[in-house]
Amino acid sequence: MQDGLVDRYFNRKLSGPLTRWFLKTSITPNQITLLSFAIGLISALLFLKGDYYYNILGVAIFQFSAVLDCCDGEVARIKSMQSRLGKWLDIVCDNIVHIAIFLAIAWAFYVLENSPFYLTLGGFASLGVSLSLWLVMLSERRRKNTEMIKTGTAKEIADMLTNRDFSVILLLFTVIGKLDWFLWLTAVGSNLFWIILFWLYQREARLLF
Secondary structure (H helix, E strand, O other), X not given: OOOOHHXXXXXXXXXHHHHHHHHOXXXXXXXXXXXXXXXXXXXXXXXXXXXXXXXXHHHHHHHHHHHHHHHHHHHHHHOOOXXXXXXXXXXXXXXXXXXXXXXXXXXXHHHHHOOOHHHHHHHHXXXXXXXXXXXXXXXXXXXXXXXXXXXXXXXHHXXXXXXXXXXXXXXXXXXXXXXXXXXXXXXXXXXXXXXXXXXXXXXXXXXXX
16 A cells, blocks of 8 residues: 555554554554554544534544554564465454544434434445445456456545545544535535446456457
């Protein structure tokens, strides 16, 4: 997974000291992934409150989980513990957290505004992320079965799906108090994303077969 701008200029600066501490323990990279996952779910629970200050706390905790999420890969590389399971555990956990946050924000607006429309937006956002993840898995499986090189469509879309720059978008809309706009953006954007992935997947199939 390639670093986004947030990882490069912020998360990696903070993850370094944590990684050095983890290296002194027997904690495995996968356990760090699960810890980051649990903290991410806590942030989603805070978004359920629908209160501005709870949202600020939620996005701060989510950002911390993103910093922690950098540590698993760093520990895995240093300890030579990289694995396919670890890679997919990281991707799946990240996207479950994203879906949990979408649904929590949608539920909070549904309660505050008494409008099922927000649940629809949250559902579409979650569907878009789920379909994108499914297509990444299909593309990666095809790459493995056909012995494709570890570059190209499959790797590029996996990198896009796991890019932690998402945390800054959430931070921005949380700070300005426009999480309803964020729901719109994710509901539309995530579905455009999977449609593009599907087109790339089909194009890759034509090139291979």
